[in-house]
Amino acid sequence: MAEEQERPIEILMVEDDPADARLAVEAFKEAKLLNNLNVVGDGEEALKYLRKEGEYAGAARPDIILLDLNLPKKSGTDTLAEIKADDDLRRIPVVVLTNSDAEQDIVKTYNLHANCYIVKPVNLEKFIAVVQAIKSFWFKIVTLPAC
Amino acid sequence: MNIRTRLYVNACLSVATAVVVGVTLLSSYVHVKRALSQGRAVSEIAKGVFELSILTNDYLLHRERRAEEQWRTRHSSLREELSAIALEKPDEQSVLRRMRLAHSDMKPLFSELAATGPSGTKTHQSPEGSFPGSTDLETRMAAQLLVKAQAMVEDASWLAEMAARRAAQAQRQASVAVAMVVFVTAGIVGLTSFLVSRSVVRPVARLHEGTEIIGAGNLDHKVGTAVKDEIGQLSRAFDRMTEKLKSTTTSRDRLAEEVKRREEVEKQLRETMTELERSNRDLEQFAYVASHDLQQPLRLVTSYVELLARRYKGKLDTDADEFISFALDSANRMQRLIRDLLAYARVEMVGKPLVETSCNEALNTALMNLRPLVEETSAEVTHDPLPTVTGDELQLVQLFQNLVGNAVKFHGPLPPKVHVSAERRNGEWLLSVRDNGIGMDPKHAERIFLVFQRLHTPGEYQGTGIGLAICKKIVEHHGGSIWVESELGEGSTFYFTIPTKGGPQH
Numbered sequence A: 001m002a003e004e005q006e007r008p009i010e011i012l013m014v015e016d017d018p019a020d021a022r023l024a025v026e027a028f029k030e031a032k033l034l035n036n037l038n039v040v041g042d043g044e045e046a047l048k049y050l051r052k053e054g055e056y057a058g059a060a061r062p063d064i065i066l067l068d069l070n071l072p073k074k075s076g077t078d079t080l081a082e083i084k085a086d087d088d089l090r091r092i093p094v095v096v097l098t099n100s101d102a103e104q105d106i107v108k109t110y111n112l113h114a115n116c117y118i119v120k121p122v123n124l125e126k127f128i129a130v131v132q133a134i135k136s137f138w139f140k141i142v143t144l145p146a147c
Numbered sequence B: 001m002n003i004r005t006r007l008y009v010n011a012c013l014s015v016a017t018a019v020v021v022g023v024t025l026l027s028s029y030v031h032v033k034r035a036l037s038q039g040r041a042v043s044e045i046a047k048g049v050f051e052l053s054i055l056t057n058d059y060l061l062h063r064e065r066r067a068e069e070q071w072r073t074r075h076s077s078l079r080e081e082l083s084a085i086a087l088e089k090p091d092e093q094s095v096l097r098r099m100r101l102a103h104s105d106m107k108p109l110f111s112e113l114a115a116t117g118p119s120g121t122k123t124h125q126s127p128e129g130s131f132p133g134s135t136d137l138e139t140r141m142a143a144q145l146l147v148k149a150q151a152m153v154e155d156a157s158w159l160a161e162m163a164a165r166r167a168a169q170a171q172r173q174a175s176v177a178v179a180m181v182v183f184v185t186a187g188i189v190g191l192t193s194f195l196v197s198r199s200v201v202r203p204v205a206r207l208h209e210g211t212e213i214i215g216a217g218n219l220d221h222k223v224g225t226a227v228k229d230e231i232g233q234l235s236r237a238f239d240r241m242t243e244k245l246k247s248t249t250t251s252r253d254r255l256a257e258e259v260k261r262r263e264e265v266e267k268q269l270r271e272t273m274t275e276l277e278r279s280n281r282d283l284e285q286f287a288y289v290a291s292h293d294l295q296q297p298l299r300l301v302t303s304y305v306e307l308l309a310r311r312y313k314g315k316l317d318t319d320a321d322e323f324i325s326f327a328l329d330s331a332n333r334m335q336r337l338i339r340d341l342l343a344y345a346r347v348e349m350v351g352k353p354l355v356e357t358s359c360n361e362a363l364n365t366a367l368m369n370l371r372p373l374v375e376e377t378s379a380e381v382t383h384d385p386l387p388t389v390t391g392d393e394l395q396l397v398q399l400f401q402n403l404v405g406n407a408v409k410f411h412g413p414l415p416p417k418v419h420v421s422a423e424r425r426n427g428e429w430l431l432s433v434r435d436n437g438i439g440m441d442p443k444h445a446e447r448i449f450l451v452f453q454r455l456h457t458p459g460e461y462q463g464t465g466i467g468l469a470i471c472k473k474i475v476e477h478h479g480g481s482i483w484v485e486s487e488l489g490e491g492s493t494f495y496f497t498i499p500t501k502g503g504p505q506h
Helices: A018-030 A043-050 A077-087 A103-109 A124-143 B001-063 B064-084 B092-115 B134-214 B231-313 B318-350 B359-369 B371-377 B393-411 B468-477
Strands: A009-012 A035-040 A064-068 A094-098 A116-119 B355-358 B380-383 B387-393 B417-427 B428-435 B481-487 B492-499
Touching: A009 A043, A018 A035, A018 A124, A018 B231, A035 A043, A043 A064, A043 A077, A064 A077, A077 A094, A077 A103, A094 B371, A116 B428, A124 B231, B001 B064, B001 B092, B001 B231, B064 B092, B092 B134, B134 B231, B231 B318, B318 B468, B355 B359, B355 B393, B355 B492, B359 B371, B359 B380, B359 B387, B359 B393, B371 B393, B387 B393, B387 B492, B393 B417, B393 B468, B393 B492, B468 B481, B468 B492
Parallel strands: A009 A035, A009 A064, A064 A094, A094 A116, B380 B417
Antiparallel strands: B355 B387, B417 B428, B428 B492, B481 B492
16 A cells, blocks of 8 residues: 555446446545546446446446446346356456445355455445555455456 | 723723623523523423323224233323423413323323233223223323313413513523623623724824924923823923023033134224234334434534534533533433433334343343443443343343443442342243342332333433333343332342243243
């Protein structure tokens, strides 16, 4: 963490609630993490983005994906399964962010090779702590390509 | 009149009839017999008289010694016959008397006649128109003798005819009597049969019909007879039996109905129970979902208020800072409430199967979670060796955490001292958490286990008022019960029980 950040972290956030998305933006800002956060509203959009389809032709490959489980159209778990089934995309670390701390949800997402599972922090302070954790996580990614 | 009497009377009547028949037949027989024997005797006499008249003629013609002797023998035998016979009718008696008289008159006449000539030898020839060798006197005497003999013959003939007529009459009378007896007997037999039929056969047939009807299931049928005899008694007994059977059947039917009714009530009760359980589950589900879904917007509210505070504290005026602070406090309290409510709903919702769980470990985990509080208050928490029970570890941790947490939290001026102990008593473990805290009025002992029931303001002691409700639910989920013994200012002891294996289970 002591190292200087060379470039902003490319983050893809899959989140349908704009308040949540904005909060994430603000939290990254508060955490003073140089980032390039892109938000898409559902699983289908997320896959299009990752595969650089249509309007996302120029999208950068994200360093990390923050995935909400409750999504319209394609659910978070389906999206996760598809990402992990794609040879090209499966190396991108996925952090599942969700309201649910129900055990079965956690088990299910880990079975789908989610790299990390974070219950959405109850307040900003904790969210910032999570972002700090992601920051250190990202630096680990740089040294260790697999999560 | 009952049948026995009737049969008795019948028997008497039959015997009497038989006696009458016998007597009638006997008397007829006697009458006929006597008439016949009289007839025979009279015939004998008639025959004797006739023979005597022939012998008289014979003797008068031949005057032989043999004839004389024959006459005398016949005469004396006739006398015996005449004296032996007895007749009832006066005219016959007078005729008999006349005959006896004539008979006794004949003997001197004959003797006199015999004395006039030597017997056995013919001494002289009698003239023409008279007996040969006889004198006029002899002829007159002979004529007298013959006339008397002739009269006797006539009388005997008349008597014989009378006797024959009487015998015929007796026979006729006997026939009539027999016919009458036969007629009367037939009448009596017919009448008796009719009466027996009336008093026995018809009621029995009716009774039989009644049994058929009742056998077919109609218990309301009554044979109902007013007759006082045995069949009447039988049919009344039968009716009573039917009545009893009906009441038995009715009470059995009523019992069956009652059983059916209770089964229905039980079914309704079961349905209500199922319904209640379902609605209870629904309510828990609702509480769970509601509190779960409430978390999301509240999280955003909290986070944005916090963001406001971070970015703009001191940059607006003091009022704004205060408002933001209140909003943040309230949002945080609401978060705690929702979190506790969720925990409360989860006791049943996500309860796992109960397994062997060490209370020692559960308590240690709870104490670890409580460490900041314990250290902050310099509390001293001690415990006896605790048992291993059948339970849900997470829930037991929560239970100890809430109870010990409360015991530490509600302390008085002295540093809190908490002791957890356990003892075994019939089929269950009794665990207790004793403290030296502020205690409470015993009247609140029930209320504190209800959701959102608090004895203190948030300013005095923090809390949502759900902790003990969760404890109660956890203990009940384990099949035990929870209660408190406390006095204001004397500390509190919370007790709860957990059944041992094979002990009382809910």
